[in-house]
Amino acid sequence: MDLKIKNLVLKVKNEENPILEVENLYLKSGENLVVTGESGAGKTTFLNLISLLEFPTSGEIYWGNVKTSTLNQTQKDRFRNLNFGIVMQNFHLIQNLSAIENIMLLNLFSTNKPVKKELAMHLLNEVGITNPNLKLKLYSRGQMQRIAIVRALSCAPKVLILDEPTASLDKFNSNLITNLLTNFTNKTNATMIVASHDETIKNSFKNILDIKKNESINWQSNTLQTKEEK
Numbered sequence: 326m327d328l329k330i331k332n333l334v335l336k337v338k339n340e341e342n343p344i345l346e347v348e349n350l351y352l353k354s355g356e357n358l359v360v361t362g363e364s365g366a367g368k369t370t371f372l373n374l375i376s377l378l379e380f381p382t383s384g385e386i387y388w389g390n391v392k393t394s395t396l397n398q399t400q401k402d403r404f405r406n407l408n409f410g411i412v413m414q415n416f417h418l419i420q421n422l423s424a425i426e427n428i429m430l431l432n433l434f435s436t437n438k439p440v441k442k443e444l445a446m447h448l449l450n451e452v453g454i455t456n457p458n459l460k461l462k463l464y465s466r467g468q469m470q471r472i473a474i475v476r477a478l479s480c481a482p483k484v485l486i487l488d489e490p491t492a493s494l495d496k497f498n499s500n501l502i503t504n505l506l507t508n509f510t511n512k513t514n515a516t517m518i519v520a521s522h523d524e525t526i527k528n529s530f531k532n533i534l535d536i537k538k539n540e541s542i543n544w545q546s547n548t549l550q551t552k553e554e555k
Contacts, residue, residue, distance in 0.1 A: 330384070342539050356546055357507070359526055361520075363537075369414070377405050429445065452501060467493040483515055486518050486519075487506070490521065499523060503525050
């Protein structure tokens with residue numbers, strides 16, 4: 326699913342400059358994008374906007390042919406549920422449930438794409454969660470991050486949106502997660518957008534958007550830039 330943003334502005338009360346401004350952005354369906362920038366530049370805000378968790382002051386966000394400003398809140402929630410796999414810095418996992426129970430809980434919210442327990446167990450094992458029946462509170466933050474990523478992949482999303490997905494991981498597990506994510510998108514043709522400072526991730530992505538504070542964004546996929554140059 327491709328992403329197109331036109332003339333987007335996000336302002337807050339009593340602030341002269343916009344929090345984020347996107348004049349033009351286009352990411353082709355099936356491509357990966359890493360979003361970089363200094364702290365406070367607007368990386369997480371950008372992810373929240375394209376996830377339909379925040380709403381711009383003006384401008385348009387299109388996912389595929391869907392003009393998201395025309396959706397009401399219920400429709401936005403349903404669209405997100407059907408199409409996105411999201412991992413933010415707060416993982417939104419339930420402490421009193423096990424790893425596998427946290428993932429299978431998705432089936433209570435979506436009947437269109439039921440999560441298969443066998444796939445979830447396989448992915449958990451692949452990221453080093455070898456005892457998925459432990460209560461979540463017994464895991465480290467790094468393990469919780471991997472569980473949250475598996476949950477996002479288990480619903481077979483068309484779009485993956487991740488905020489610092491390797492922030493709590495050591496180098497070994499950072500490489501493991503980076504490979505898992507890129508292999509998943511290569512196999513499924515899912516679009517993936519990741520905010521990260523991790524050099525492993527940055528070196529694995531061909532598209533990089535560097536957000537600078539108080540500067541408008543004007544960006545498109547490298548593949549489109551190459552075609553125009555020709």
